[in-house]
Amino acid sequence: MAHMNDRKYNASLSYGSLSLVLGMGAAITTAMMTGIFPLILAPLAIMFGIFSKGAEKKLSGSGKHGLTVATAALAADLVIIGFYMHSLATNADAHATLNRMSMTMYGISFDDTMESLEDQLGFSIPGFATEEELRGGTSGSGAEDAASPSENSSEEVQEFSPEDSGITEDAVPYSGYSYT
Numbered sequence: 001m002a003h004m005n006d007r008k009y010n011a012s013l014s015y016g017s018l019s020l021v022l023g024m025g026a027a028i029t030t031a032m033m034t035g036i037f038p039l040i041l042a043p044l045a046i047m048f049g050i051f052s053k054g055a056e057k058k059l060s061g062s063g064k065h066g067l068t069v070a071t072a073a074l075a076a077d078l079v080i081i082g083f084y085m086h087s088l089a090t091n092a093d094a095h096a097t098l099n100r101m102s103m104t105m106y107g108i109s110f111d112d113t114m115e116s117l118e119d120q121l122g123f124s125i126p127g128f129a130t131e132e133e134l135r136g137g138t139s140g141s142g143a144e145d146a147a148s149p150s151e152n153s154s155e156e157v158q159e160f161s162p163e164d165s166g167i168t169e170d171a172v173p174y175s176g177y178s179y180t
Contacts, residue, residue, distance in 0.1 A: 012060045016052035019045045019066025026073035030080070038077035045070035089127055092134035099131055 022045035029037035045066050052063025059067070087094045095110075102110040111130045118124055 012052045012054035012056060013062065015048045015054070016060035016063030016066060019047075019049035019052055020062045020069065021045075021066075022048060023066040023069035023073065026070050026077075030073045030077045033080060035077070035081060035084075038073050042070040042074035042077070046074075089129060090134070092131060095129075095131045095134050 022041050026038040026041035026045055029041065049059065049063040049067035049070065052060040052066070088098060089095075099109040099111055102108065102113065106113075111132075114125065114128055115130075118128075
């Protein structure tokens with residue numbers, strides 16, 4: 001019988017240790033502001049922390065610590081994500097930066113992506129405002145607004161090309177391959 005109790009105790013320690021490791025991973029990735037990883041690691045750590053109870057009446061020590069760390073990391077990550085979303089929704093400069101990043105990475109601005117999504121869904125997404133609306137301009141979210149630049153806009157969208165960065169073939173370390 002003693003052997004069976006040892007197994008339960010070891011399983012609860014294993015789950016508790018796993019909870020603590022995942023909780024610390026969630027805390028580290030929260031500190032790195034990765035956004036998505038804590039949303040995956042923290043719930044797993046909480047789940048394994050609860051499993052660390054096993055047949056015992058109490059959670060294991062490492063299970064308690066894993067639950068605490070994971071809960072704190074999840075709460076902090078949700079606050080960071082909420083702050084980021086709020087700044088995107090209210091700060092025109094942050095929204096413009098998102099549009100430029102989206103244009104550079106995907107070839108389409110974030111505003112155009114969201115308007116396309118709204119068109120496909122058939123309804124307006126609550127809380128979404130375009131960069132122009134944040135700057136005080138008017139937007140009808142129609143195709144005519146996207147096709148022509150706004151008369152109220154004081155700045156033009158600058159296209160990025162690799163030549164603008166100042167990097168030439170001479171600046172790239174020699175790899176043995178020809179660039180021509």
